[in-house]
Amino acid sequence: MLDSYSFQIYASISELPKTWDVVAMDNIFLQTHYLEVLENSAPTNMQCFYIGIFEASKLIGVALAQYLDLNKLESFGERDRCMKTYVRNFIFKNFASHVLFLGNNMITGQNGYAFSKTIDFKCISDLLLNCAQTITTYFKQQQIKIHIVSFKDFYQHCSNELKQYGFETIYEFKTQPNMIFELPEKWQSNDDYIGAFSKKYRDQYKRAHKKADGLDIKELSFNEIMVLEERIYELYHFVAKNAPFNTFFLAQNHFSEFKLHCGERFKLVGYFHEGKLVGFHSLLLNGDTLETYFLGYDEQIQKEKMLYLNMLYNMTQFGIENRFKKIIFGRTALEIKSSIGAEPIMMSGFIYHTNKWINRLMPKLFPQLEPSLTWQQRHPFK
Incomplete structure (x- = not known):
């Protein structure tokens, strides 16, 4: 697959290829004027990476990745004060504080990538996994260990497709609906x-x-x-x-x-x-x-x-x-x-821990970390 396509990861908007916005034309969350907002006013614990995907030398895809350092966070949320919350916060601080998202953690919806041509899901799967690995290696060289990698917000048909390929062995999670x-x-x-x-x-x-x-x-x-x-x-x-x-x-x-x-x-x-x-x-x-x-x-x-x-x-x-x-x-x-x-509308994400022993426990651990929620759907129309 990667014989046909290559990717390049950029740390600054100023480095992006000139045709970036042509590829991203259908999604404002991948266009440079939005990415400039992130670059100039991202949360203090976030660093953004911009991914260009090429066929030969032609840009045909764009994607966003975000690194979050949860150690820099003043609070994980103060509404629910209970033992489960304290346990969750302890685990995040010690085993999950360096998180890499492929996608946009600041918004809800499938806004992580866009292509100017139809790409099959095997290629998308391989590209996302390879990008995650490359960024993880970059941080390792900076003496920063990425604990968790998460691929964020896919509509159901997309997550089903990704599971046919490289995402088959990665834990799929469903959080609150969009x-x-x-x-x-x-x-x-x-x-x-x-x-x-x-x-x-x-x-x-x-x-x-x-x-x-x-x-x-x-x-x-x-x-x-x-x-x-x-x-x-x-x-x-x-x-x-x-x-x-x-x-x-x-x-x-x-x-x-x-x-x-x-x-x-x-x-x-x-x-x-x-x-x-x-x-x-x-x-x-x-x-x-x-x-x-x-x-x-x-x-x-x-x-x-x-x-x-x-x-x-x-x-x-x-x-x-x-x-x-x-x-x-x-x-x-x-x-x-x-x-x-x-x-x-239910959406899925995929998540793995870079420690293989902790990763094996992900199906048991993740549901414990997600805030529980019961709610009643209302039907307001005649």
Whole structure:
């Protein structure tokens, strides 16, 4: 296979081949203006690698890899304080702190690679495994031992294909589903969306909408994001550190860098109460897909104004009115996202430990490390 294809790994955007964005044209998360955001404002414990895949001398594929040093993390997540959490944190610190991801650990979805031509899954499998090995060797030369290698977020048909080849012996894991809202083409306006709810969920919408009285909601310009950056980060950080599990925290300049490099394709919407920023949500326009990105809020106002639920409704309204085909809502708050119309789509990842003895225990160990979750799927439409 690698007789036909070769790959090159780059540590900086400035080194990328000129045709990179032509190959990555269908996915903003692999295009250079997004990669520049990562390069200029990646989490402090993350290092990115950009992979060019060639047929002869022609670039035909691009991919992303991320190295995470979990020793530099202030917190793995503070919401769940129990013995299982303490055990998990101990294991991560001592046996799993150097992690290599093939894919993008900052977002949910199959955004790890793109090709400009059809490539069979045997080739994709071999390329991903070879890239992982090459980067692991690079770190070994720096006296850094990679503990864990993870290949992130494949839709089911892709993971089934990869398992036919080199991924057959690698532990496949399924975490929380990706919540995706496929928007019916017949919905032309927000009224069509509200009209599709059953009475219970239409009442929920009205109640949330009424609670939001007194909030001033507006999209922020680059200059406004710059002025409010510290407050935006404070609101983001509150939500992030109260998540059940974290492997990174964004840099404080992340949102302004995003707006600077992605312009109109990145939207940050602020929620103001009595002139003070009390929440925000962000969106990325990715072709006909609307990607929800990070958000933040003031805990007190969130409870009082049903802020999070109103954000979900507002993001959905934006998606409908701007004729997106679907909205990717990601992996958190599954039940409330299902109550506004998103549905769970299972995704797989693959993971191995570089210590062969620990790796043999992966089927037993991994389920113990994943935060447990029970939730009830809601069905809001008539």
